[in-house]
Amino acid sequence: MIYIINDLLTLFFLLIGLGFMLIGAIGIVRLPDTYHRLHAASKCATLGLAGMLFAAVFNIGTLAVVTKAVVTLVFACVAVPVGSHILAKAALLDRAPMWTGTLDNEWLKRRRGK
Template sequence: MSLLIDLVVAFFLLIGLFFMFVSALGIVRLPDAYLRLHAASKGPTLGLMGMLLAAVFHLGTAEVGLKALIVIVFVFIANPIGSHLLAKAALRGGHPKWEGTVGDESSRSAE
């Protein structure tokens, strides 16, 4: 049973590492702040979830599970909202968009 738990822990750690790595790569490689904000919000949210689930399976107590669940819920709510607010502030501040941007709903007038 210990081997199975270790494999589950390793799986969740690898999932968390994958999302964190892709997020860091996106922050470095994407062309403008809006796309970088997308990478900076999605990767850590999912990466942290994988790492916290690995901690829950590794430690295996209800207390750790409850704390991890609270943190996951908070991060799933706070991180996208914070990124959205940063993108709105950059838009209002006139931060330039990538010239390859296809759709831009922010320039449409309110109907």
């Protein structure tokens, strides 16, 4: 009975992780500009990876796997937002075009001294 529950939890978290990855991939293709695409990519990388790591933990379940999954998840939760921020700032400095529906650009206003 415990093996069935373990397999169901593995399947659940694997589907959650793959679902986030799929939604992020669709977002990268469908969203209108670089900044929106960065948002989709960072969310799918963090949440999709978390789901897959939880699936690996439930499937294998050893202390070594749990430790590696926690370390990987902590690293991803730190590195992915920092990387996205750096890419967004590089896009701003490169003057990547913004979506026409963007209401305001606070960074550009501060840069100009307004």
